[in-house]
Amino acid sequence: METVKTLIIGSGPAGFTAAIYTSRANLSPVLYEGIEPGGQLTTTTEIENFPGYPEGVDGNQMMADIRRQAERFGADIRKGNITHVDLSSRPFRVTVDGEKEIVAESLIVATGASAKYLGLPSEMKYRGQGVSACATCDGFFYRKKDVAVVGGGDTACEEATYLASLCRQVYLIVRKPFLRASKAMQERVFNTPNIKVMFEHNTVEVLGDESGVTGALLRGADGTETRIDIAGFFLAIGHHPNTELFAGQLELDAEGYIKVEPGTSKTSVEGVFAAGDVKDPHYRQAITAAGSGCMAALDCERFLLR
CATH class of the missing domain: 3.50.50.60 (FAD/NAD(P)-binding domain)
Structure with a gap:
């Protein structure tokens, strides 16, 4: 010993x-x-x-x-x-x-x-190539580009508003029909013009090529699928x-x-x-x-x- x-x-x-x-x-x-x-x-x-x-x-x-x-x-x-x-x-x-x-x-x-991830194979494939769990660490690389944030709590809203100050468009993907964040944080999100909240959507797949993330495939509560074109995919689910x-x-x-x-x-x-x-x-x-x-x-x- x-x-x-x-x-x-x-x-x-x-x-x-x-x-x-x-x-x-x-x-x-x-x-x-x-x-x-x-x-x-x-x-x-x-x-x-x-x-x-x-x-x-x-x-x-x-x-x-x-x-x-x-x-x-x-x-x-x-x-x-x-x-x-x-x-x-x-x-x-x-x-x-x-x-x-x-x-x-x-x-x-x-x-x-x-960091908690969704568990998608494509998410792991592009980890470090557009998939990130830290907006303050990696957001700088996506200036004037379109990105997505997954989550509906305070952290997700905070990261979305931070990214909105750098990026052209931020999609906030929320699986529930409401945000769990505090009232003040919700107001910040809703008052930021380049944040689009996508309620009742889940990520089906992160899309990309040899250069990294190029988009995400989402599925709504009614079963319809939507593709968004993004360069960064940020996890904020804890x-x-x-x-x-x-x-x-x-x-x-x-x-x-x-x-x-x-x-x-x-x-x-x-x-x-x-x-x-x-x-x-x-x-x-x-x-x-x-x-x-x-x-x-x-x-x-x-x-x-x-």
């Missing part, structure tokens, strides 16, 4: 930033990448809003850069998926891939959150925090995100810290995830020193 001072679960901007800071603090961190090495950014083609890349950068390249920076300071980055944790007492016991056991004096959870491992062990909110002490990364279990989208249902940006990774590392360092 291996004993480590600091174990980091997750390899997105939050996990790798935590690894950079804990390495520089001589905490000898061990980081397990999980089932999606590099996190959600590895499914994004180009990132233009992360500081330090004035010309933009490919998502895979950026995560490779951050990984190398963590390794430069001595972080032990390993392939593997954490399959079980026992947080009932310190040191914490963790199982990797159902076999290897590790004992950790401290734990930083950076397992992220996964995110699922990757917290199954911690249910019943860490305090979670109603949606499953890890609760932290306000202004810190401290969870309900002393010595366990959370960073990134796994505890952030609001911003979900690479830069905020990286910042919270820094916070978790500093909180962890102070905890271990104490």
